[in-house]
Amino acid sequence: MFWGVDVGSTYTKICGLDENRNIIDTQVIPTIVNQDEIVKDYLKGKQIKMLVSTGYGRHMIEEVFSCPVISEINAHAKGAYNFLNSSDMVIDLGGQDSKIIKLDLSGGFTDFKMNDKCAAGTGRFLEIASNRMGLKMQEFSKIGFEATKELSISSMCAVFAESEVISLIAKKESAANICYAVHDSIASRLASMAKKFAINSENIIFTGGGALNPFLIHLLSKKLQKNIQPAKHPQLIGAIGAACAGYEVFD
Amino acid sequence: MGVHEHKDLLEKLGVDVPRHAKMMEMGFESYKNQFMSQENRPEAMKYFNWFMSEMQGQRIAEINKLRENKKPAIGAFCIFVPEELIVAAGGACFGLCGGSPATIADAETELPRNICPLIKSAHGFKLQKTCAYTQSSDFIYGETTCEAKKKTWEILGKHHPVKVMNIPHMKREKDLKLWKEELVEFKEHLEEITEEKLSLEQMKEGVKIVNAKREALQRLDRLRSMNPDIIPISGKDGLFITQMGFLDDPIRYTQKVNELCDELEKRVEDKISVFEKQTPRLMVLGTPFAPPNWKLHTAVETSGGAIVNEESCIGHRYYKDNVDLDNVQDEDTLMQKLLDKYSAVDCACFTPNAPRIDKVLKMYKDRKLDGVIYYTLSFCHTYNVEAHLVTQALENEGIPCLVIESDYSPEDAGQIKTRVEAFLESISFKNKAKQFKQNQEK
Numbered sequence: 001m002f003w004g005v006d007v008g009s010t011y012t013k014i015c016g017l018d019e020n021r022n023i024i025d026t027q028v029i030p031t032i033v034n035q036d037e038i039v040k041d042y043l044k045g046k047q048i049k050m051l052v053s054t055g056y057g058r059h060m061i062e063e064v065f066s067c068p069v070i071s072e073i074n075a076h077a078k079g080a081y082n083f084l085n086s087s088d089m090v091i092d093l094g095g096q097d098s099k100i101i102k103l104d105l106s107g108g109f110t111d112f113k114m115n116d117k118c119a120a121g122t123g124r125f126l127e128i129a130s131n132r133m134g135l136k137m138q139e140f141s142k143i144g145f146e147a148t149k150e151l152s153i154s155s156m157c158a159v160f161a162e163s164e165v166i167s168l169i170a171k172k173e174s175a176a177n178i179c180y181a182v183h184d185s186i187a188s189r190l191a192s193m194a195k196k197f198a199i200n201s202e203n204i205i206f207t208g209g210g211a212l213n214p215f216l217i218h219l220l221s222k223k224l225q226k227n228i229q230p231a232k233h234p235q236l237i238g239a240i241g242a243a244c245a246g247y248e249v250f251d
Numbered sequence: 252m253g254v255h256e257h258k259d260l261l262e263k264l265g266v267d268v269p270r271h272a273k274m275m276e277m278g279f280e281s282y283k284n285q286f287m288s289q290e291n292r293p294e295a296m297k298y299f300n301w302f303m304s305e306m307q308g309q310r311i312a313e314i315n316k317l318r319e320n321k322k323p324a325i326g327a328f329c330i331f332v333p334e335e336l337i338v339a340a341g342g343a344c345f346g347l348c349g350g351s352p353a354t355i356a357d358a359e360t361e362l363p364r365n366i367c368p369l370i371k372s373a374h375g376f377k378l379q380k381t382c383a384y385t386q387s388s389d390f391i392y393g394e395t396t397c398e399a400k401k402k403t404w405e406i407l408g409k410h411h412p413v414k415v416m417n418i419p420h421m422k423r424e425k426d427l428k429l430w431k432e433e434l435v436e437f438k439e440h441l442e443e444i445t446e447e448k449l450s451l452e453q454m455k456e457g458v459k460i461v462n463a464k465r466e467a468l469q470r471l472d473r474l475r476s477m478n479p480d481i482i483p484i485s486g487k488d489g490l491f492i493t494q495m496g497f498l499d500d501p502i503r504y505t506q507k508v509n510e511l512c513d514e515l516e517k518r519v520e521d522k523i524s525v526f527e528k529q530t531p532r533l534m535v536l537g538t539p540f541a542p543p544n545w546k547l548h549t550a551v552e553t554s555g556g557a558i559v560n561e562e563s564c565i566g567h568r569y570y571k572d573n574v575d576l577d578n579v580q581d582e583d584t585l586m587q588k589l590l591d592k593y594s595a596v597d598c599a600c601f602t603p604n605a606p607r608i609d610k611v612l613k614m615y616k617d618r619k620l621d622g623v624i625y626y627t628l629s630f631c632h633t634y635n636v637e638a639h640l641v642t643q644a645l646e647n648e649g650i651p652c653l654v655i656e657s658d659y660s661p662e663d664a665g666q667i668k669t670r671v672e673a674f675l676e677s678i679s680f681k682n683k684a685k686q687f688k689q690n691q692e693k
Contacts, residue, residue, distance in 0.1 A: 056665055073673030097666065109677060114670050116629075116656045117663035 001047045002250065004242030005039055006075065007031060007057030010095030010123070010209070014042060015239035017247055021082075026236050031057065036064045050246035054238050056096075070245050072238050077101055077109040079241030080205045083231045089201035091194055091220070091228065092237070093210025095123045098190060102197045107244075113193050119158040121189030123209050126216075128158060129165050129182040133175055140179055141213035147180035149173075154185075161185060179215070186210075187219035198224045206230045207237040253308015254383075260312055264386040271381045274353060275307050278543055285549055289485055291525050293518070295511035296488060302495055310498060311383040314343045318389070323444040326388030328373060329396055330564045330596065331418050333437060333589055335574060338501060339457025340441045340449055346497030346565075347391065348382035349373030350541030352659035361406055366399040367631045368658040369541055374403055377410050384498070385411065389444055392437075394418045396600040397633055414440055420600055431590045451582055458574045458585075464501045467508040468493065468570035474515040476534075476559035476618045482526045483518035484511075486533075486558030487548040493565055494542045526557045531621040531678045533557065536611060536641065538628045539564040544659060547626055547667065554672045555679075560618060562611060563626075568596060599633035607637075608644045615650060622651040622678045624671075629658040651678050 001024075002017040012035055016025030025046075029038060035057060043051075052068050053061035054075035062069045070078075080087045080103060090101040098121055102111040119125055130140035151173060155161040161182075168178045198204060204226055210216055211234030221228045231237050254261065254268075254275045261268050282303050286292075302310070314324050323342035325332065328349060337344040348354075354375025355368060361378070362371055376382035385391070390412040393404035404413050416433050419426035438449055475482065475489050492511070496504055518524075533556055535547065540563065551558050560567060574592045579585050597607035615623065623645055627634045638654055645652045653674040657663055 056669070071669050071672040071676060073669070074676050109673075110681070111651075111677065112670075112673055114666075114673075117658075117660075117666060 001025070002049055002243050002247045003043065003046075003051045004075070004239040004244070004246065005051065005053045005058075005061050006055040006072065006236075006238035006242060007035055007039075007053065007061060008055045008094055008238070009097075011235065012039065012055075012057070013236050013239040014039065015236050015243045016046070017240075017243045021244070021247055023233070023236075023240065023243075026233060026239075028235055036060045040064060050250050052242040052246040054242040068246070068249075070242060073099060073101055073109060073112045073114070075238040075241035075245065076207055077103055077241065078107050078244045079237035079239075080207060080231065081105075081107040082240055082244050083237065084203060084205060084229070087203045087205045089194075089197050089204045090237075091190060091204060091206050091210075092208040093123055093186075093190065093206075093216070094208040095127075098122050098193065098210075100190075100194045100197055102201070107248075111197070113197075115193070120156055120161060121186055121193075122158075125158045125161060125186060126182065126210075126213070128162050129178075132162060132165050133169065133178060135175065135179075137213075141215055143176045144179040144183050144215035145218070146176040147174075149177045149180070150184070151177050151181035152184055153181045183213075183216050183219055187216060187223055190220055191223035194220075194224060198226050201226065204228045207234045209235055211235075253305040253310075253312075255308075257308045257312050260315060261307075261383055261386075264311075264315070264383060265380055266383050266386050267380040270379065271307070271383065274351075274381055278351075279304055281543060285545060286487065286491065289488070289525070291523070292488065293484055293511060293514050295507070295514045298507045298510075299488075299492060299495060302499060303491075306495070306498055307383045310500075311387060313500065314345070314384075314387050317341065317343055318387070321445050323441050324387050324389050325441075326384055326391045328369075328391075328400065329394045330569050331394050331396070331416065331593055331598075332392050333434060333593065334501075335457040335461045335589065336434075336438050336441055336449065336454060337457070338460050339453045339455075340445050342441070342444075343500070345384050345388075346494075346541070347373055347385050347388070348376045348541070350544040350659065351376075352661070354379050354381065355659065362403060365630055366403075367397075367538075367628045369539070369628055369631075370399050370403050372541070372659060374407055377407060388412075390414050390440070392416060396598060397631070399630070418600065420602060422594055422601060427590060427594055430594065431586055434586050434589055434593075451579075451585065454582070454585055455576060455579065458576055458589075460501050460505075462573045462576075464496065464505045464508075465570040465573055467505045467512065468496060470512045471508055471515070472560060472567060472570070474512055474519065476532070476620075478519050479532070479619050480528065481519050481522055481524045482530070482532065482557050482559060483515040483523060485525050485552055487545060487552055490540060490545065490548055490558070490561060490565070491542070493561065493569065494540070496569070497565070529679075529682070531556045531675050531682070532559045532618070533622050533624055534560045534562060534611075534615060534618065534620050535566075535624050535626050536562045537626040537638070538631050538634045539566075541565065546657065546659075546661075546664060547624065547655065547671075550664065550668045550671045551624070551675075554668060554675055556671065556675045558624075559620070560614065562614065564598070567614070568598070572596075599637040604637060608641055611641060612644060612648060612650075615645075615648075621682065622653070622674065624674070625652060625654045627654075627656050629656055651681070 211230040358375035
């Protein structure tokens, strides 16, 4: 078995490949303290031919298992290639960061952009806003389709944007309209980051937790005027990419 | 640690001695971990280790010895301050502390949160009284390079004598005329402290001393960056040496940098490199790295890359030009030559600032580098906005570039490392692909 572990800020993702590179084991666990112990427990008794870690907590796993690490940019490039070998661009929206990656059609990448230290324009902001409105993420990511007004949130900071959400609630705007505004602000940010790469891309893959959000994909496709395809197992793409990297070097 | 030996002097300067000692101990500990643990460091770094341990001790004693004899001690935050004239007057010019997150909370009691961390940190050092240089300054010499700085001086002036030099933001004839007047006025400020006129001979001597310092730093820059296969010293050490040039006695410092360069020259001859072959060699552009801000260099050099040049003010911009003393027979000509040197600084406070882009491209090609990191401190609008034009020019030339915006807080160190690692991966990938292609064509 070839394992990839992606320790993200919100969830830890584990993926196992068999001899023929088929995905046969996947797991998504909330990231908490002593995450290395949890990963160790999960892999206990399982056959490990190779293990590669990636993501924000990759070095923690490296210390425990003495395994190789790759950056999450590289892991997402490999994971997207594994999902669709003609992918030429990745948009990744994670719990605390967003990445745009230009792929080279052979499992590598040629360029990338990643947000600076700021939660605006990341999955974190979607979480904050849905909590504020008392909605489950699953519902929150769909009701925007029912919006009757195109409200907007102009703040560049998640904390200020949250205040804007609160004032929209106070104005008795409908949940669907507020939801539209929240998604629109994230889609705008992602679009301005992605624009340059998107112009020359045909097969754009959306990964990370953000890809589970159909309304966000809809808005982003509209803004970039491109068809954006959510990956299968979008949250696992980094872990799959790490497992693939291990598979490749094993020979 | 010198801070303990010089306790009485520090107390007299109004330093918060216990807090200051604790900060310096932590600073030295962090220096030990980050610098002294590096393998294969040049022998001559021993002097700089010593200086680090005495930077807020013996060096402060030396500066205050000068002050006893009415020599000026001037604290500054910018390379526009004419160090030559201060040295000419027998005094000391030094950069003030402004690179630590530990003083920012104090500064935010008087300053807005959303201005650059360097200014907040510096202001915080004054409020905390934990920088012995700030406490030793006869006056702090501010300048008008950016909004946050020029407005902060008004508030800093409540706590310490401050004078401000008006740096114009354009370089037309009338702007330069004003600037020259500012230089003359600066000289007069120094004469107020020394209570005697600065002579032409003294000024020329001051220029010679600082020119020699810049030549030593230019030599170090060449040794760091001009030999594609051999990098004889780490980028982090290179940065640290440059940072210390803002604090140390210029004559002693010049000698020590030259001794180090002799050793590095031998290393180049003997093919001793502190990095493996094929390590991507990077240049950093943008805002200054005030000590102890070593975050980016640590991220790069623990991820398989090397920084061989900083284009910033604590870097190449500081030492790239010398003052021409040929045919200087009178004070007015000398002032003009000083102005020529200072107005050649390509700070992002100027509009337009096209020469900076030409220079960056030339530096990149001359040094045969592999990539560029454009680094800006958060809320540093001048460098942040200018990044667009600079990175566009780099892109047109096919030069790999990573843009990083960050403050002094350690929280984003992991995130920065991720981006740096990915950037280095992409450079290595491109380089290998290029080599492969060349081999196939043979």
